[in-house]
Amino acid sequence: MTERALTENALLMTATNQDALEAAVREHTRLVYRIAYSVSRNHHDAEDATQETFMRVLRYRRKLQGIDDPKRWIARIAWRVAIEQEKKRPADGQGEKDVADAISQLRAGGKTAEELASGGEMSTILEGLIAALPDSLRDAIRLSTLQELLPGEIAKILETSEASVRSRLFRARQILKDKLRALEAQHGTTR
């Protein structure tokens, strides 16, 4: 086969895969971004992870057409990329500081849990509480906050069973509720 023929074949293949890739980008970018953000809690890092995810999809784009569920496949790549980036990132303790600030505001304001939930402080507190969970529970609860993903899909991403995911979510929610309750009781915000 001549060099020209090889180039033409490659371009044709590239064009076919390009359409599938573009469709995948348009359909799944937001999900990828939200998965990345659920791990990094930072817009800049989440966008970097999104770019990196689609770079990997581009690298393995020949597989894309033969995959039954591209959404799940891409979500899994996104999850791995986000976790890899999180491992590379040095722990700066900023999250703990934010939680401490939010708790001090809670103490000063004497707000109820419902009032906190409607404000930005609850998100900060929740971030801290989720970060303190054991890894397996933390991963399950992070992915469960994305409305696009069902427990079955979360199970595929985490490479476990759906029952295990449901169990982890139940336990994680129990722990979070207990901690919220303890915080409210400690700072006397319950009315």
Add this chain to the structure above:
Amino acid sequence: MGPQGRDRFDDVLEGALKRYGDVQPRAGIEGRVLANLAAREQRRLIRWRWMWAASGAAALAVALAVWLSHSPGGQAPHQAAVQEEEAILAAPVPAPKAVLPGSGEARHVRRTRRPLRVAVEAEAKLPRFPSPRPIGEQELMLLEYVQHYPGEAILIAQQQDAFQAAVEQAAREIRENSNQQGR
């Protein structure tokens, strides 16, 4: 806390988790991702073409080198020039022409013998013209003589031709006489 409190925290947590996961990227993220992918693909294609061109050029260079090493006329020019020069130096020098002693012709010939020998050597056919060998000292002297005494040089040449013709004529007559005597 009772079951009512438990339900309340369920709702609180549900709402908080919903807000926690409800995040939107900056506008135009799809466009940025696609642009980045297109740039990456372009770079990959360029790299791929260069790779093909480089491998083609390398294959051509190898083929050329192999062909040159197996071709008889494909030796390096420097080596060829050296071999040519060696062949010229090893070539036999033609014998000088005979001159009758005591004649005026002989005087001229004595004066010009060495330059003429050089001229004869220079007339020897060379494998390549012009010869890669630089002009020699004796050749320079001959040239100088011809430039200063052109008339004499012409006369010498004519006399040499006439003498050569006389010698050849004598040789023919001797051969004919010996043939007749043999019969």
